[in-house]
Amino acid sequence: MQIDLEALKAAIADDRENGLLPACVVGAAGTTNTAAIDDLNALADICAAERCWFHVDGASGAWTAIAPRYRHLVAGMERADSLAFDLHKWMYLQYPIACILVRNADDHRRAFSLTPTYLAHGEGERGLTGIDVPWLSDYGFELSRGFHALKAWMTFKEHGVAKYGRIIQQNIDQAHYLAGLVASAPGLELALPVSLNIVNFRYVRPGLTDAELNGLNKRIETELQERGIAVPSTVTIRGRNYLHVAITNHRSRQEDFDLLVHEVIRIGNERD
Ligand SMILES: Cc1ncc(COP(=O)(O)O)c(C=O)c1O
Known part of the structure; x- marks a missing residue:
């Protein structure tokens, strides 16, 4: 890219x-x-x-x-x-x-x-x-x-600049942490290796077409937002919709990403 x-x-x-x-x-x-x-x-x-x-x-x-x-x-x-x-x-x-x-x-x-x-x-x-x-x-x-x-x-x-440098670094570390959670979770798929502070991933379920997965991931985005869990957006990369997590908050904590992954899987599975 x-x-x-x-x-x-x-x-x-x-x-x-x-x-x-x-x-x-x-x-x-x-x-x-x-x-x-x-x-x-x-x-x-x-x-x-x-x-x-x-x-x-x-x-x-x-x-x-x-x-x-x-x-x-x-x-x-x-x-x-x-x-x-x-x-x-x-x-x-x-x-x-x-x-x-x-x-x-x-x-x-x-x-x-x-x-x-x-x-x-x-x-x-x-x-x-x-x-x-x-x-x-x-x-x-x-x-x-x-x-x-x-x-x-x-x-x-x-x-001071040094403190901001540490927080920027923390956000990038958190992106790698989230990407690691996604990579090890069955049912989730990372779009690309993490570059900086952005993680794009999607929920996948065997048997669904890309078009169905696109709709499902869009719905997961909306549910996450409306239930007050997290505020990702979605992006389209090579025709596929991914949840888009841009980590720019100095208050984000590791457990926020644990919760996000847990809830994405839970909401994705609810749609059976
Ligand atoms: C890479 C990049 N360039 C430029 C812009 C536009 O930035 P601004 O908020 O300064 O208009 C954006 C906004 O999303 C961006 O992501």
């Missing part, structure tokens, strides 16, 4: 042959459905060789970089020209707090800076507009902005 590097190189070559200018490659540090991670170092090498912008979508997975035992999984992310990541997905903060880092401030400003007369600044030496500070309106689409940054700053000040 990673970018096929040879196909990428072929697509870039093909574009150039056809007079197109490949400008940007986007690597994933944790995809939405499966938390798949691309080979980010290899993508950075290709971008350097091809003079392409290297963007990394780390909306949910970028925080792996602060987990001491797992940070190697996103190696190469630090070579990106730009990196997007959210603190409302896997940093335990309230929505909205989406962030982007752009390596080169001049590139960033040139891409967004429009200076209508009412925003003129940096001209002359006097008055407020003469003060040489960056204007945030030069770094994005918004002119007026919400004050979202304080909650991130306060959070890191209060708890």
